[in-house]
Amino acid sequence: MSGEEGASKNELLMAAAKSDNLEMLDEVLSDDSSSFDINHMDGAGNSALHYAAKSASTGCLEVLLYYDGIDINIVNRMEGDTPLHKAAAFEDTETALHMVQLLIMHGASPSIRNRLKQTAADKAPGDTHQEIKAFLEQAEIGNRFAAHDVRDIVADNSDSDDGGPSDEE
Template sequence: AVLAHNALLREQQGLHTTVEQRQKDFQHQSKELESCIHLLVQTGASIYSRDVKSNKTVLHYTVQDGNISLLRYFLELNAFKSKDFLNNKAHGNTALHMAAALHRDKNQKEIIQLLLDHGADPSIRNLDNDQPIHMAPSGKAGDQIRHLLKKGRVASAFVSCRRNARS
């Protein structure tokens, strides 16, 4: 259901000169697929499941296609439950790595900020020993992404220090 919703959004984004009726059709289909995802979760489907071949979770699939509405939904479902959900790796990359690599995606900054706000760890390294900050594009857009990730790393270190001080 997540993959179908992502495909629909990609198709919609590819049609910049679409007619109004086509837009309405896409919006209707998108809402139906989102409802299907909500229903699946409500009836017991786990957002923590992984794809057997790729080891990706719904979070990875959602982020890789810049699907902001489903990302918000999955993050709300996971609220304060599992940092592992946010920091799981698929082929070595966390969802934050994938978000940092979303070059030219209009939702990239918002996705990164949402992940950081919910506890994604910007210091985790992938199989190539890269942190998410290393995945950011070059240029001005990349500078903004790197700034977000640096702020996130400082905040993450601060929270970690506070936790250790209480222990």
């Protein structure tokens, strides 16, 4: 605990993420980075990024995603969920899609499974979140494709001699 009114910087970080309080978040993040842990987990095992996604604190989510050292694929202790799992399960589809897109754009993995073996797409309610499920499934396919070395694919497709320049030229 810090001497400031009882709340530690880590607690303030969590509170800001839960309530989308950008002023409080900025106050914590502008302080010396040794005074808080950007990936701090509370007793339930959630980080500020989990709470921002779970609470649809999109302003805080956006700020946190740009913070150096943030673990975008951090897994909580209770369910084994990542922030992407929390975002995909958010009830408002438009907000959920926005958060999911932000997280994917910043490197969140759609293939991580929680303790119930669910991906983020599995956590999205099937009756209302079809667009989110489709987006996450596309992102997972894209990640699988990106995992293959593109140079290998190009080499496989250039077996015929088409008269183009070779590596030796």
